[in-house]
């Protein structure tokens with residue numbers, strides 16, 4: 229589903245590379261934690277998958293396409309296959325929960341009856357039934373993240389990228405969010421999650437890819453946050 233072959237990314241002359249010779253394959257339906265200290269290249273990895281950045285060298289393939297060679301007019305089609313969730317939720321503050329999720333479908337030109345049917349379904353999936361009329365500021369952080377996940381998932385993308393989705397949440401709320409991501413993963417969606425949350429990684433026991441200074445230094449199935457060696 230996602231293949232990196234000898235991918236390096238240099239943002240600027242004289243800077244050390246944000247990613248260096250990364251070769252990695254993530255299969256359809258996998259759940260992968262990207263871990264590593266601040267500045268190790270996790271967000272850069274995610275941005276390359278989305279074609280928000282271009283690799284300086286090497287190839288990035290997503291869903292069978294060479295992202296580096298993708299023409300700009302094909303980029304929206306690539307991004308339709310990828311849902312994204314961030315640490316700071318990034319909801320539209322002047323829209324209700326329902327409208328935030330519906331908006332993701334409106335921009336894709338989905339007919340109104342499809343939206344009316346799909347949004348309540350996905351709000352129920354994320355545990356927000358009955359809260360569609362609230363605005364983001366009337367929700368807890370965990371609920372806001374559920375809205376963000378509903379919005380990212382409403383189009384049933386093949387891939388969900390999550391950049392520190394539990395970074396602003398307390399441990400109990402974080403566990404709820406992880407259960408939700410696990411449920412989404414079980415529907416067949418490939419999930420790549422960058423995180424500093426050691427407890428979560430240790431509890432979930434999924435594949436762990438560790439970056440250090442832009443290099444993959446560990447890739448373990450059912451891994452833990454810190455090296456087990």
Ligand SMILES: Nc1ncnc2c1ncn2[C@@H]1O[C@H](COP(=O)(O)OP(=O)(O)OP(=O)(O)O)[C@@H](O)[C@H]1O
Pocket residue numbers: 239240245246264265266267268269270271272273
């Ligand atoms: N737009 C940019 N321009 C220049 N340098 C950048 C840019 N984005 C990231 N970098 C540099 O690339 C390196 C990797 O950054 P990246 O954001 O990918 O790390 P990260 O592992 O996601 O960090 P964090 O855990 O703090 O989010 C860092 O040295 C950073 O300063």
